[in-house]
């Protein structure tokens with residue numbers, strides 16, 4: 448393969464992924480919920496922003512208990528979102544604009560409404576019984592193990608019809624498929640082919656580390672519960688997550704994806720730092736991009752902490768493993784909530800200039816904050832357990848028309864806070880806005896080979912300063928970020944400012960030391976050392 452065509456095949460290595468949460472992006476039919484036609488109507492915006500690939504949340508037929516993550520038909524579109532024909536249209540329109548489309552893929556579980564589960568629960572000798580994980584009670588009539596689900600409730604549900612329990616890693620309405628059954632593996636691979644044949648460019652594999660459970664159903668340690676930070680207690684799941692055999696299973700999926708040129712397999716692997724690297728695959732390739740949750744999970748957004756997680760992550764990457772940086776998602780509070788508004792610009796500069804792929808969550812480019820949502824209008828079932836995710840899932844604010852351009856009807860969730868200025872149209876017209884910074888950064892990544900393919904060289908970090916360099920041949924860009932409220936003087940730097948969060952510095956020539964303004968992020972083209 449020529450270098451150029453290898454680069455085309457592996458476009459994802461340097462891509463900017465933009466996550467669309469389908470219910471909340473754009474409504475086209477006036478029911479207050481987002482849909483596929485709505486997304487199509489907003490493609491010009493994503494193209495303008497410089498997005499390379501859209502990661503589309505689940506739009507499958509669903510019982511909609513978990514916003515589409517409870518699928519009742521893997522090969523159809525839910526009427527809330529549209530139709531298969533509309534989906535095909537989305538694929539071709541995304542491609543016509545030079546972007547890619549990745550879809551969420553949720554094989555770990557189905558909805559209780561899925562015909563497979565309906566059959567499976569019908570009787571102990573049903574041919575689909577073993578497609579899910581059924582077990583009899585333990586002596587004393589207790590659940591088959593002490594495992595807890597994602598809501599911290601027992602992970603086993605007794606089904607009175609047959610007197611056995613089924614296992615659910617997530618909600619009780621989401622029974623886990625049994626991936627030790629070859630028929631399930633085959634059926635799920637067929638689903639992958641179904642969507643690949645429709646032209647999708649890849650998948651974001653949901654809960655990729657949770658697909659297999661311990662065959663002996665050994666109890667998990669609970670004694671340190673009090674010390675655990677809940678939820679979710681990922682590190683407790685030593686027998687129900689990250690089990691031997693998972694990587695082999697993922698490489699089977701990968702072979703299917705690889706049989707179609709230029710496709711990609713991303714995966715949600717929320718495992719310990721020590722364990723993520725193997726998800727790239729050991730003997731055989733597994734995920735192209737196992738998600739890197741380090742920036743997302745970081746509790747302390749300070750220069751030393753950020754530079755430490757970057758270093759730890761990059762040194763653990765396997766050879767040829769492509770780095771990726773996740774800034775936000777539908778499962779965690781908004782970036783603004785997590786890191787503070789003063790850091791929003793710097794975080795964008797950081798993520799867009801580190802090596803590898805970047806993943807951003809819709810609305811973070813506008814600096815959206817978590818919304819206050821009254822209990823009675825919450826839709827996420829996790830709200831009942833005290834950690835609802837609706838606040839980070841509210842409708843995208845587009846302009847200052849009714850419902851901020853999201854819908855002609857009352858939206859299914861309230862609007863985002865301060866949407867009269869934090870909306871797309873308003874920020875597009877303000878050249879100092881966060882949105883325009885994202886756009887400039889995306890453009891710069893597109894234009895500067897060094898940002899896509901250059902080596903990463905960490906620089907001296909002290910106090911509130913974080914620095915690194917990207918180098919390609921003789922071309923070198925210095926990235927300097929001030930995480931603090933006071934200016935910082937960096938001696939010895941010379942060059943031209945290619946981009947700064949202080950717009951007036953664009954093009955400035957630095958001759959003798961660089962004075963970074965509070966919270967400034969700056970990219971300097973080095974002319975000499």
Ligand code: GLC
Nearest residue numbers: 513516553617653654777778
């Ligand atoms: C993943 C999704 C989350 C969903 C869960 C169950 O963690 O990101 O939103 O609730 O899987 O599918």
